[in-house]
Amino acid sequence: MEVKIKIEDEYRKFHYDGDLNITVITLLEELGNRVDYSCSCLQGLCGACAMVINGEPKLACQTFLKDEQMTKEYGVITIEPLSKFPLIKDLKVDRSILYDSLKNSRLWLDSDADIKEDDLQFEYEMSLCLMCGCCCEACPNYDLGDFVGAHIPVSASKLINQEKDSAHVKEIKKSYKKGFYNHCVKSLACEDTCPAAIPTQRAISRMNRKAVWRIRDLFNHD
Structure with a gap:
């Protein structure tokens, strides 16, 4: 099998003649120190190994060679760094902008969390975000500009339910409308x-309802 890895502006080719029942991260480990990449938990829980595999953003530790259609049909796997973030080296990128956007969107609690039993399942689902950047890589609008990316409504839709400080809630709504809804x-x-x-989609719909449509209803009220 041919392994093509994008390093800077060209593809470096390697040959792999082993078992296809391994993950991409295991494949990279077998290449030794010839390619730099990020990884940590190897369990799909941290998001560190996000990269573009056969044209799609995925976690390398959760992507098996045997499951890749292009690899099965053509005997080739192409591995690239995420293209929407500054390149550090080889397959390593700097995703600090994701964490900066959380701060800029004021996504923290200023008071004790107000936990509502009816929202527990929704909030659990939103808490699964890995901050891996796959959503931003796939998004046609995300380009490190004013648009903050889908991790913001995911985090905001959970936090806005828990925050009891009304002034802080207003700041979150204002930031969401400017950084996400308008783009x-x-x-x-x-x-x-x-x-x-x-x-x-549920996170976006909930934030739109809370941050945008209520405001419009107020202005449209006769």
């Missing part, structure tokens, strides 16, 4: 590609 075209590529299977 999202609702392609939902984020939901299709999320390795944690987070229902991002």
Whole structure:
């Protein structure tokens, strides 16, 4: 099998003649120190090994060679770094902008969390976000500009239910409208590609309802 890894502006080719019942991260480990990449938990729980595999953003530790259609049909696997984030080296990228956007969107609690039993399942699903960047990589609108990406409504929709400080809630809503609502075209590529299977459409709908539509209802009220 031919392994093509994008390093800077060209593809470096390797040959692999072993078992296909391994993950991409195991394949990279077998290449030794010839390629730099990020990984940590190897369990699909941290998001560190997110990269583009055969044209799709995925977690390398959860992607098996035997399951890749292109690899099975053509005997080739192509591995690239996420293209929407600054490149560090080889397959390593700098995703600090994801964490900066959480701070800029004021996504923290200013008071004790107000936990509602009816929302526990929803909030659990939203808490599964790995901050891996796959949603941003797949999004046609995300380009490190003003648009913050789908991880923001996912985090905000959980936190806005728990925050009791009304002034802070208003700041979160204002930030959401500016950084997400005004830019999202609702392609939902984020939901299709999320390795944690987070229902991002539900998060977006909930935030739109709380941060945007209520405001419009007030202005349209006769």
